[in-house]
Amino acid sequence: MLDFSYTRARSADEARASVAAQQGTALLAGGTTLLDLAKCGVERPDSVIDISHLDGLSGIAVDGSGASIGALAKMSAVADHADIRDAFPAIALSLSLAASQQLRNMATIGGNLLQRTRCPYFRDPATFPDCNKRNPGSGCAAIGGVTRNHAVLGTSSHCIATYHGDLAVALAAFDAVVQTDRRDIAIDAFFLTPDDRPDRETVLEKAEMITGITIPASIAARQSTYLKVRDRQSYEFAAASAAIGLDLEDDGVTIRDLRVALGGIATKPWRARSIEAGLIGRAITPEIVTSASRLAVEGAVSQGGNHYKIELAPRVVARAILTVAASLNPDLNPALGETA
Template identity: 60%
Template sequence: MKAFSYHRASGLEAARQQAATTDAAILAGGTTLLDLAKCEVARPEQVIDITRLPGLDEITVDAQGLRLGALARMARVAEDAAVRTAFPAVAQALSLSASAQIRNMATIGGNLLQRTRCAYFRDPASFPACNRRTPGSGCAALDGITTNHALLGTSEACIATYPGDLAVALVALDAIIHLGERQVAATDFFLLPGTTPEREFALAPGEIITAVTLPASRAARRSTYLKLRDRASYEFATVSVAAGLELDAECRVATLRVALGGVATIPWRARAVEAALTGREPTPEAVREACLLAMQGATPRPDNRHKLELAPRLVARAIETLLWEERA
């Protein structure tokens, strides 16, 4: 790890100014930053610790919705009774993330800014080619082992998977990311790699996530997060699904929200599935057919074809679970 100077931010504005320089990094939970610094992927000269800034860790649930301060710890949000009732997908996504220790450390804002687990990205000494790390250097993953790489939202420049859980729930439930005054829809916050994979988030230099809000809705209240992985715990998702459902008086689908994790370069909103079921009666056949659209447009690679099969099935499982709950 390269040496850096440690600064405890005196205020949000000061932190923004300090963070605006190219060689500065914001430290919140530290679980991503220190990990990447040890891999030599992050090489900050200055680290700005914002964890002691007051007023940024509140969790508020009211009739309008949910507001999560950017510095709220994952564990606290996951355990919050009101969040669990009104936004179960959010609480479940957090509970299924990482480990109890990391959930005590990591913050909501920091969690969203996780970087990919692409092995080629994380090993600059062995694999100099990485467009995400060094624009224009190439992509070592394209011809490498791609079991954990993305099928959706990929480009010639990058096929790295977005690894997080929370963001998948946020994208499904139409969250808003607050960057101080500026607000960005969660669906717009995560950037497709395209030709500029180095730009991962809609975040200008010096901008700091201050809060995340989610509008209250029946689909949010009737939501779930499912995570599929080979290891029973403490593993990134092979496939994950966040889904929210609202039925109308005739038991047709009034609202459906579906997003996928583990299969795309960003938390992936599966709008084709939503559209196929909205307004329809969710018969088993209809659900199955709609879920087949989850991976529409996917580009599988030799090592990750199984996700083409598993993702639609997990979406179906999520919708079935919500239907079962709704009818119960």
């Protein structure tokens, strides 16, 4: 049964000290993950430290060097921020296409990064005791089960759960940095693939707290999009998604810079550097974009039910790249319009 004490933290230091001092203490920000998983029986905190009222951690600032976003900024505030929409459209879109407005008004940026997988086996301990994420060494009930929304990249024999967040995918494309109370962590290094320790999802240490994120400015980030393909039009997790940033040379066709990251198909936000390397310096055509986008699923492993993602993900990447290209150079439009 859900049973915990509640304390409203007076400072971030006090909150961290409480977590360090006592096993079973959880930080509560927006609550959309913690309370949901507590009701599922996945999280069983003995005590909850509410940090949602703390001042000074919810700022959003954008200047020529990039964006700085406090850990307690709400998803909706970042999604609607005019400067974020200008300088980082993919970031704004990844947020506005996620969840619902009610959840976006509650959930914080720090909590969003730390959201847990939607793997139905993970979320149902009463029916499926076996889960290496919840209970290391117990096995994985998903492998051999219904796997339509499980990962095809970054999986191991211990876990195939997808990382379902959208924001982190856009952050991965644009080299964001996660700031904690003790260090700066590159977004690529922040998330872990499951390997033989699926219970470890990030490099955060005990009582380490995310304080904010920074995203360096770039032309590719300014010329970016987030394309999310899913089973219904809204309020659904991605079947496959792509964050794309693109810059073209002055000739309007040669690719100067490209950023690609994928969501909905991997155990962590998936930067696809092989696609970037394969396309930078080349003249953009639908054929080479479509062909290079196949590199997105290099090494993919199908579980059966999720096999469609291996076909879908490259198409999502190609469509996103060609959409941004057409917005940069309208002359490309007829050639790029019908493809992927």
